[in-house]
Amino acid sequence: MTSPALTRLLPPTYRPLFAHAGFRRLLPALAASDLGDGMSMVAVAWLALLIAPPGRSAWVVGAALAAYALPGAAGALLFGRRLRGMHPRRLMAVDSRLRALLLGAVPLAWALGMLHPVLYVGLLAASSVLHAWGSAGKYSLFARMLPPDQRLAANALVSACTSASVIVGPALAGFLAAAVGPAWIIGLDALSFAFLAVRVARIPEVPEAAEPPADGGRPRGDRVLRMLRGRPELLGALALTWFFNFLYGPVEVALPLHVTDDLRAGASTLGLYWTAFGAGAVLGTLAAGALRRLPHWPVTLAIVAGWGLILLPFGLGVPVAVSLACFGLGGLIYGPFTALSFTLFQDRTPAPWLTGVLAFRAAALLTAGPVGTALGGPLTAVMGPRLVLAASGMATLVLAAVAAAVLGLGANRRVRRARRARGSRSGPLETGFR
Known part of the structure; x- marks a missing residue:
């Protein structure tokens, strides 16, 4: 209580x-x-x-x-x-x-x-x-x-x-x-x-919501995937999250090696990095949850781009205090991501489908981090940990840019279709940025 x-x-x-x-x-x-x-x-x-x-x-x-x-x-x-x-x-x-x-x-x-x-x-x-x-x-x-x-x-x-x-x-x-x-x-x-x-x-x-889903009945077999294909916003959010987690995977390999090989430090220094990240994530999550409404896509893309930016200083060989502050800031930026993602799925998925869709989402995302981590091992051996951290940041920035471009193209297509259907340009039209 x-x-x-x-x-x-x-x-x-x-x-x-x-x-x-x-x-x-x-x-x-x-x-x-x-x-x-x-x-x-x-x-x-x-x-x-x-x-x-x-x-x-x-x-x-x-x-x-x-x-x-x-x-x-x-x-x-x-x-x-x-x-x-x-x-x-x-x-x-x-x-x-x-x-x-x-x-x-x-x-x-x-x-x-x-x-x-x-x-x-x-x-x-x-x-x-x-x-x-x-x-x-x-x-x-x-x-x-x-x-x-x-x-x-x-x-x-x-x-x-x-x-x-x-x-x-x-x-x-x-x-x-x-x-x-x-x-x-x-x-x-x-x-x-x-x-x-x-x-x-x-x-x-x-009790389950009485409103029946437009897709007809409960999800069975591959109908969950077909339903997601019919909802590009949910499928796009899942794809963005998968690649975001995948690009994070090499960080888990490179950061410990950065501490031991580049900084010549021990486990306590590595613990400080993760403590700073965790503390930042708690504060960022609570701050986001205290807001009444957040525009999902602008905030999500800002989080992805912000995380990419905080990794770039690692490649420049900045002092430990600076990289530690960057990692804590990264936690603060990343914090709201998970809550925003789940809220989008809760709001946009018909109630009878939600459990199956969230289980599908969890199964898909469980593969992202391990694949990225497995790739991080040979990359770190070839490039060195500092460059891998910076490269992960650069790739994450590219991911944010590509996602923004795809959203913009999708919004433009919806605008053109709506204008053709209505035969007029009067009145505001909805875009993908909500």
Whole structure:
């Protein structure tokens, strides 16, 4: 429960969210599960190192990290026919229970001396297989639970919790690992999802909107993709996000090597970069959520271009203080992106299609970062980390320019079609920049 005194400290845009009992009960559980995942960012790799056979550490760590995230894309495709029609609350509950059960098996197997690398990777993979559906259910539930003018604030608040977990979670895991070991930290992650499952089960089912979708019925099979093709704005947002995440991938490879090779610094300096980014992302997300309305495409393109710009100074060999400030500013700029993207999908997707569309979106985006990261390895080996960071920034700027050009062309085509249809140039016409 949120106290009235704490609610009064929030910006006015966020206060109405806590008048909804379901959202008020759900938010602490979502924050707890985000914190658990933040701790697991460290614990999953650390435990893999402890159980890996000699000379196989890199393989086991890579497999464990991939298993903790990537199977969600396969689950979004394999279980679509069975899960698309399920209520969002039930999707969240099923995903939370599965993660609680299978992640909870990790410390149990560790305590019994049975945690072989194959079993470990298998438990991680099985625990994440429905996570794309759980995420889709979360944002679909917000769309049903809250009026349209409160969705951006809700998405921003949840995104801020996720960003904060990236700051607090790894630091807390590093402290706890010395006391209890990484397997028990994964057990704490399991407990956080058990807490979320209990909270979700106590939320009453919100009925689906009575308005039928224009596309006729619920999405099945490849009809989700066909529906997106009929809505260029949603398909364009998905494509832009995919390439944005793809171009971010090399940063995760190049930044640690920049710290060690170029700056001759250690893990504490790398931690400062990510702490600055996470703190900036929290502030940027909360600031965006406090605004009543944001024009989606101008703000989104400004975010993409702004992130590209902050990476360019890395290629110039600027002092650490300058690049650290740039990375923190990058977090501030990037912060609103996720909330804006989910709000667009919530507002422009017919309610019966929303869960399936969001699961498809999650499955598609799960491939972007790993592909970019895989490409970042050989690029960094050839070009060096500083140039890779700057090249990622330049490519992101090009992406923003191409997206702006495509939007402009689309807007011009709509204007010409509307003028031909109306046979007159009287009255203002809508463009793609909303």
